[in-house]
Amino acid sequence: MLTVSFMDNPILRLDGRPLDDKVSQKTIALLALLMMRENKTMRRAELIDILWPDSSEDAGKYNLRFNLWQLRKALGERDDKTLVLGSRADCRINPDYEYVCDIEIVERCRLAEASYSTASGTPGADRINSEDSTASSASTRCAGPYSSASGDLEKSGGDELETVLDMFRRDFLSDYYFRGCSELNDMIVMERYRLENQYLRLMRAYVRRTFEEGNYPKSLAAAEKALEMDPYDEDITYIQLSILLNRGNFSEAGKQYQRFRMKLMADIGVEPSEALKELFRDFTLPDPEHPEPVEFLFTSVSVPQYFWLTDLLRAMYEKDDFRLTDYATQAQLEDFAYMQYRLRHDSTVPTKTAVTTTSATTGRMTKTFAPPIERILDELLTVIDAVCGSGVPVNFSLTPGSEISESLYGITQILAARNGDKFHFKRADAAAGTKDGPMR
Known part of the structure; x- marks a missing residue:
């Protein structure tokens, strides 16, 4: 075969x-x-x-x-x-x-899923406890593409979709580039884009199907993947929160809801739908209008003077209940990544120093230029303003023994002036506890 x-x-x-x-x-x-x-x-x-x-x-x-x-x-x-x-x-x-081809299987599966619809529209939290939640008839299965090669798959709908999704191991012709064939290369890129969208559609279908079949661990894991690709998908968010709430994981459900709400408000300027808000009516959750503050514990030293910025960014990346990607653009994230490079050099490193990076997807090495420190500072201000603007208080906390450089002091003054009670600068003192700032 x-x-x-x-x-x-x-x-x-x-x-x-x-x-x-x-x-x-x-x-x-x-x-x-x-x-x-x-x-x-x-x-x-x-x-x-x-x-x-x-x-x-x-x-x-x-x-x-x-x-x-x-x-x-x-x-x-x-x-x-x-x-x-x-x-x-x-x-x-x-x-x-007789042959089997992955892109044919994906396309036929997509067409089969296009005809599939749930009986009651958007799934609700009350359906979690339903004992008769099952997939629809076998006619909607994705086994059709396999029939010419290996017969129908003897699996449930969710498992069939999982099999098809597993075919997306790499980009379409990921290692191929044809010199002098611009039309061919353009066609390959367009096919990669088309398949990426197919993958997202099928992942959404997989989330719904496993949810209806009662396979909540798989549905929840798939929902997280789908929301990484499309963080604005309210239907998938509805399923994700429904499972978390009915498992009694109220804290995580509240955090996920707050992140989704902030993402919608910051990027699109809209609130979640009433249906999504209604999910929380019968559950005791932290007040979404008065969320717990997020605290970043970091170190500051005098040399190099921007060490505090690098360590603060590290703290932001490693914070369990905070996702920097919810507030920063891809360009800002790339700029922040250069701070580790700058830390290994003098803080007065020229703005146009070339940095060699290797792409995680193509493996190709490219040279780009480190962004000016002023731009990174301005982007940090923008990100923290966005966090405070979404209603989440932010605390900057220095580790014991840290020094407060001029750059750190200036940034905290600006943030405090812009965000009022939503921003606090503190020093964690081993002997005297935590003291409010700003301090010099």
Whole structure:
């Protein structure tokens, strides 16, 4: 059986044996182009234009014939049983050839889930205790894509979705880049974007399905993943909070609700829906209008003078009940990351000092420039203002023995003036307890 996994490595397996080293990258791209088409067919001239845009007509035709031959040889095909059928005008995937392809399975699963809907709309907390919460009929299952290769999966709806979601191991053709083939590279990027959206849709469906099946641990874990991708999804938040509340985890439910509310207000300017607010009516929770303050304990020294900023950012990243990503943009987070670099050097390091970073996804090394310290300070002010503006008090607490530098003193003065009672600067004194500031 041939397995084609564009989101895994290796991509081609025949009866479990990897074949990627037996074909060229253009052969993989050729197969991907055909699989991406709804009818699995493309004209030869179009394939040549995309795969070999700078070749002459004769060279392009030869390259296409060679890659088709290379694929047949790797698969050990006979003339009467080939994966790719060719005519003088076009190439197409043989509908009678037995194979499994991840992107086909994902698409068919998405179409099956599109027809699935719950009987009572948005799930409510009262459905947690329902004993007859089950998946809908088997006709909505995602097993359909498997039927041409391995038969229907003998699993429940949630487990089938889990199997499909597990296919998203890597980005589509994640290690592939084709020099001189701009159209091909653009098509690959667009397919990655499309599949990323497919993954989010299926993850949402998985959250709903496992919730209805009563598999709350899986539903809760999946809801957290879905909200990482789309933090504004109120339906998934509803399910997440419903499970937490009915488990008696009121504190965590309150924190999650507050984070969601603050995210909506800060980024979109809207409050959660009445349905989401109604969830908390019968539960005793911390007053969302008067949340507990968040406290950052950090150290300050005189040299280097911005050590306090680096240690404060560390405290913010490591705080269990605080998520910096709820308040800072991606650009701000990247700027904050440079503080560790600056700490290893003199605080007067030039603004345009190059920093070499390695991408976690592509593995490529790039050089960027450290941001000016003034910008980082301004971004810190913006973030703390956003936290205080969302209603959460902030306490800056210095460790015993810390020194208060001019830069720290100036920042705390600005924050106190802007945020009033929502901001406090304290020194944790081992002998005398905690003292309010600002202090010099």
